Amino acid sequence: MATFVLDDEGIVTAWSPEAEEILGYKTTEVVGRPAAVLWPGMPPDVPGGVLERAEADDSHGRAAVLRHREGHRLKFELHLVPLTSTEPGSDRTLVLASSEQPLQRQEDQSILDGLFTQSPIGLAVFDTELRYIRMNDSLVKLQGIVREDVLGRRISEVLPELDTEAIEHRLRKVLDTGLPVINSLHHGRTPSDPEREHVWNVSSFALTGGDGQIIGVTDAVIDVTDRYWARERLAFLAESGARVGTTLDVVTTAEELVDLLVPRFADFAAIDLMAGVTEGEEPRPSDAGDVVLRHVARKTVGTSAEGPGQMGDLLTIPAHSLQSESFLDGQPALLSMRDLNAEGLRDIFGPRTRSLLEEGENCGMLVPLRARDVTLGLAYLHRSARAGPFERDDLVLAQELAARAAVCIDNARRYIREHTAAVTLHRSMLPHNVPDQTALDVVHCFIPAKAYAGVSGDWFDIIPLPAARVALVVGDVPGKGIPAAACMGQISSAVRTLAQLDLTPDELLGRLDDMVPRLVEREHGKGAAPIAEGLMGATCLFAIYDPISRRCVMASAGHPAPMIADPTGQVRFPQLPPSKPLGLGDPVFELAEVELAEGSTLLFHTKSLAHAWPTDAVMRGRLHSTVGLSDQALEDKCQAIADSVVPRLPADEDLAFLLVKTRALSCERHVTWDLPRDPAVVASARSLVLRQLQQWNLEDSAFTTELIISELVTNAIRYTNGPIKLRLILDRTLICEVSDASSTSPHIRRAATTDEGGRGLYLIAQFSHRWGTRYSATGKTIWAEQLLSPPEDAPTGVDQTLSVFADLEPPSGA
Numbered sequence: 001m002a003t004f005v006l007d008d009e010g011i012v013t014a015w016s017p018e019a020e021e022i023l024g025y026k027t028t029e030v031v032g033r034p035a036a037v038l039w040p041g042m043p044p045d046v047p048g049g050v051l052e053r054a055e056a057d058d059s060h061g062r063a064a065v066l067r068h069r070e071g072h073r074l075k076f077e078l079h080l081v082p083l084t085s086t087e088p089g090s091d092r093t094l095v096l097a098s099s100e101q102p103l104q105r106q107e108d109q110s111i112l113d114g115l116f117t118q119s120p121i122g123l124a125v126f127d128t129e130l131r132y133i134r135m136n137d138s139l140v141k142l143q144g145i146v147r148e149d150v151l152g153r154r155i156s157e158v159l160p161e162l163d164t165e166a167i168e169h170r171l172r173k174v175l176d177t178g179l180p181v182i183n184s185l186h187h188g189r190t191p192s193d194p195e196r197e198h199v200w201n202v203s204s205f206a207l208t209g210g211d212g213q214i215i216g217v218t219d220a221v222i223d224v225t226d227r228y229w230a231r232e233r234l235a236f237l238a239e240s241g242a243r244v245g246t247t248l249d250v251v252t253t254a255e256e257l258v259d260l261l262v263p264r265f266a267d268f269a270a271i272d273l274m275a276g277v278t279e280g281e282e283p284r285p286s287d288a289g290d291v292v293l294r295h296v297a298r299k300t301v302g303t304s305a306e307g308p309g310q311m312g313d314l315l316t317i318p319a320h321s322l323q324s325e326s327f328l329d330g331q332p333a334l335l336s337m338r339d340l341n342a343e344g345l346r347d348i349f350g351p352r353t354r355s356l357l358e359e360g361e362n363c364g365m366l367v368p369l370r371a372r373d374v375t376l377g378l379a380y381l382h383r384s385a386r387a388g389p390f391e392r393d394d395l396v397l398a399q400e401l402a403a404r405a406a407v408c409i410d411n412a413r414r415y416i417r418e419h420t421a422a423v424t425l426h427r428s429m430l431p432h433n434v435p436d437q438t439a440l441d442v443v444h445c446f447i448p449a450k451a452y453a454g455v456s457g458d459w460f461d462i463i464p465l466p467a468a469r470v471a472l473v474v475g476d477v478p479g480k481g482i483p484a485a486a487c488m489g490q491i492s493s494a495v496r497t498l499a500q501l502d503l504t505p506d507e508l509l510g511r512l513d514d515m516v517p518r519l520v521e522r523e524h525g526k527g528a529a530p531i532a533e534g535l536m537g538a539t540c541l542f543a544i545y546d547p548i549s550r551r552c553v554m555a556s557a558g559h560p561a562p563m564i565a566d567p568t569g570q571v572r573f574p575q576l577p578p579s580k581p582l583g584l585g586d587p588v589f590e591l592a593e594v595e596l597a598e599g600s601t602l603l604f605h606t607k608s609l610a611h612a613w614p615t616d617a618v619m620r621g622r623l624h625s626t627v628g629l630s631d632q633a634l635e636d637k638c639q640a641i642a643d644s645v646v647p648r649l650p651a652d653e654d655l656a657f658l659l660v661k662t663r664a665l666s667c668e669r670h671v672t673w674d675l676p677r678d679p680a681v682v683a684s685a686r687s688l689v690l691r692q693l694q695q696w697n698l699e700d701s702a703f704t705t706e707l708i709i710s711e712l713v714t715n716a717i718r719y720t721n722g723p724i725k726l727r728l729i730l731d732r733t734l735i736c737e738v739s740d741a742s743s744t745s746p747h748i749r750r751a752a753t754t755d756e757g758g759r760g761l762y763l764i765a766q767f768s769h770r771w772g773t774r775y776s777a778t779g780k781t782i783w784a785e786q787l788l789s790p791p792e793d794a795p796t797g798v799d800q801t802l803s804v805f806a807d808l809e810p811p812s813g814a
Contacts, residue, residue, distance in 0.1 A: 002066075002076070002097040005083070010035050010042065013092065022097075024069030035095075038067050066097060075099075122221035125207070130154055130171055133216065142200075142223055144192025162188035171204060174217045180205040185228070197388060199228040233397050236265070240401055245408030248415040250278045254297035257379070257405045263301040265398070266365070266381040271297040273369070273377035273409070275314055280416030283376055291317040291324050293377060326366050327375050332399050334390055335364035365390050367398050371406035376413070379405075422455045426485045429492050431462055438731055439470045439547035441661040443638040447646055449480060449654040457484030457538070458606045458656035459492050463499045466772060466783045468547050468665055468731040471499050472658055474559065474604040475540040480652055487535050490519055491582070495540065502774035505542040505555035509582075509589040512540065513557065516583035536583040541604060547665040548729070550596050555589045557582050560607060563620075565628035567599040573620065598664040601627055601634075603641075605657035612648035627659070634661055665731065675724040677717055685713045685726055689736075696730055701786055704767045705736060708784050711760035712738035715782075719744060722779075733769060733785040741779040 002019035004012055012035055015027040023038060036042050041064065064078045076097040083092035115136070116123060122139030124132060132150045140147055145158060156164040163186065170181055181204045189197055201224045207216040244256045254271040261269040272293035274283040295313050317323045326333055365381040379402050383390055390398075426448075434442045442462055449456050457477025465471055473495055477487040494515055498508045516535050541562070543554035554562075554574075558581035565571045577590035596602075603623065613619035626640050638659045645655055671692055675681045686706045693702050709726070715738075716724045722741035729735040748761040764771050768784035775781075 004030070004035075004095050004097075006035050006093045006095060008091050008093075012038075019097070023066060023074070029069075039064060040067055041065060064097075122219075122223075124219045124221065125216055126171060126219070127216045128175060128214070130168055130175075130217075132158070139221055142192065142221060143190045145190075159188070159190060161190065161194075162186065167202075170202075171217050171219070174204045174206050175214060178206045178208075178214055185224075195388065196225075198223060198225045200224065229393070233393070236397065237400060237404070240404055244401075244405050245411070248412045250409055250412045250416065251296055253405065253408045253412055257401070258297045258299040261381065261401070262299040265394075267301040267384045268380070268382040269297075269299050270295070270380040271369070271377060272315060272380075274375075277376055277409070277413050278416075280413050280418075280420055283374055290319055291327050293317060296377070323366065323378060326368055327378055330368045330370045330375055332365065332367040332395055332402075334392075334395055335366060363389055365395060365398055367395075367402040369402050369406040369409065371403070371410035374410070376406055376409055419455075422482055422485065425489065426455050429485075429489045430459060434462055435464050436732055437462075437464045437468070437470050438665070439468055439545055439663055440472075441634055441663065442658065443634050443660075444658050445638050445642050445655065447642060447649075447655040449649075449652050455482055455485045456480055456654040457488045458608065458654050459488045460604065460606075460656050460658050461492060461496060462658070463496060465499070465502060465544065466774065466785070467735060467737065468729055470545050470547075472543045472545065472602075472604055472660065473499075473540065474562075474606060474656070474658060475538060476559065476606045476608075477535075478537040487538060490535065491516075491538055491540065494519075495542070499542075500772075502772065504591065505544060505553055506589040506591045508542055509540065509555050509557050510587055513582050513587055513589070520583070537581050538583070539581045539607070543604070545596070545660075545662060547663055548670055550598065550662065550664050551593055552596055552602075552662075553591050553593045555579075555591050557589060558584075560605070560610065561592075562605070563603040563623055563627065564594065564596070565601040565603075565624075566597050569628045571620070571624045571628040596662050598662060600662045601637075602660050602662070603627055603657060604660070606655070608649060608653045608655050609645060609657060611650070611653055612645040634659055665729070669730040670727065672725060672727040675713065675726055677720075677722065677724060679714075679717055681717070681724075682710055682713050685709055688726070689728060692728055698730075698734065698788070701734055701788070704786060705734065707767055708736050708764055708786075709738075711764055712736065712782055712784070715746065715760055716740040720779075733787055735783060735785050737781050737783040739779060739781040743775060743780055745780075746773060746782060 002022040003016040004019050005014035007013050012030045012033055015030045020026055062078050064076055065073045066076055067073055079096040081094040083094055120138050122142045123136040124139050125134040127133050131152055131154055150158050155167055170184055174181055184202045186200050186202055187197055201222045203220045205218055206214045209215045240260055243260050245253050258269040273296050275292045275294050277283055293315050295311050363383055367379040368375050369377045459475050461473040463471040477484045494512055498511055520535050539559040540557045541559035543552055545552045556576045557579055561574050561576045563573055574592055574594055576592050579589055580586040610619055627637055630637055673688055689705055689709050690702055720740040720742035725739040727737040746761055748765055764784050769787045771784040773780055773782050
């Protein structure tokens, strides 16, 4: 206690050593000076009026702040004791300045008592041995414990259901370091609510004695269960957006959903979808009320996914069952084990899973998978008694998860449907198999772009033509995806149609180029821009190979030339006349003609092949080593090209090419005669044909062949001028050709009963497999093909002739 004496003027007259120690002023620095130096707020009635009151109440004390010599201020409780004297004017006042710590302790104790009795936060005080020494009412209520049974005991003895090892480790760390631990989360169950897992936010701090030593540790406990699970549900939903629906595959999406749910949300999860959803079909419930679902995904905690059947098996759910009602009305339901057994839902669990199921309320959940007001399937969830029952909030969460997953599943289903339709359409425009022909060995390759799901504008075709010839077509439409495929479909259909007219390559491209603006004009309107762009910039290469002459004529509309490798391995790229793509205003397409040795290899490709290599020189060198120098089979060469190109292609590029090896039709299998324009030559022509058929051992075809030759030669003599040429070709069919110098187009018609002629082409059409006309610069050729092995039920010979004439209406009166 600091003591000093003031006179009646407030001047310090005495200063104790304790005052010197506490306030820092030496006696010489204070005595004789006003007390206001060290007591800045000294009232004006000190000491006069204060002394009078002090005499009446000697317990009077007042709080004051005194200034230390170094400038900081200290709180004191001052007691003023009057010192009277018999001498006038010599009264003194003794000032006793005691520290305010007793008052502070009283204040602290009041705050502490209020905190323990009024605070909603649970508080617990532990000693250095981690034994309870004090707790407030809020903690008693939170944990459901009895205060008298807990004091003096450790947490592990009171709440064994909690992770007491982690809790005591945290408390020990605070005791050892003196540093607080803030916002530590603990999970567990307490006697106050043993059926539900709670979450507490705990902050711990050390208690320090007057000597600075740690004498204990305090826990502040807040129950944050509802807030924690609300945050967890939001995080769970956010995570579902990243983990479910990563692919446009129905089954994969369902598997991602059960992987998300088990074990984090449920101990068992199964997804059954309507039959046909996995194939992209629209979900349609049965009219009888039964629902047919397909097992798609299933997962059980602690075991492998198993069930009563294999994934993909169908399950019929009877009408009026709990499942069918939930499926039809789209409402989820919480289920007990009694519900599961009563409704037959237990059948969805496999034997190992059934052993995990336990009786309990709200242990199961049935959630429809609905998207765009359509139910796609059902999700089954189960939770064991160990994990606790499902709550209403869990049902809401499961419904939200199911709704999000259902949208992903429906998107995948729609993608499958649209993708299947687009791919089916695209593939329908490409040849699936090489058509029957003997002029070429052909292999082809089409690898769609990864970025456009198998739909593009690259295409090719192999078209058999009369006289054992074959047309090879390769084209490329700008753009990608369905618009490019639509353009490709129009162009490829037009090419196939024009090819049946047996036009030369330059004439065919000219007509195709003239057709493109008309197609654009027809498609003009809303949404036609991508189609118009594709049609106007498409490229095409059309080539015709004749195995008799071993010549290949070709024309290009802005498309690269094929690579040609002769049997010795020499490689060349023929120079095609320059040309523009279709529809760009250049109607002139010129022919290029090359003679090919038998066994030559040709590579027809789209522009994407060149995009795989940095330069044309590198591409040509690679193709030379693969196609020209290699003695591999044609299929192996095709695979080698694909293996070397595909890894280098950009994701938005597809690959299409034809690899062909030429054959030659030997001279023993075709013969040509020049005939004069004389009616008598018809009989000679029949004789020449009969002798040739005998050499080919085709006597069975003699009658019909004679008839066809007679009609063709007779028409050439009757309606044309100049020489006539007759040719027989033995290929997969027997081909009869008659060429003349006229460009007049023959027309088949049905002759009247009174007509003396006009039945020749009708007879040819009836007796031949197919017939037609092609034109050249010197005239035309009419040809007819006969099958070498006619169907068993087809009439032949005289019977066929009689049947044909029976179709003709007899003259009146006959």
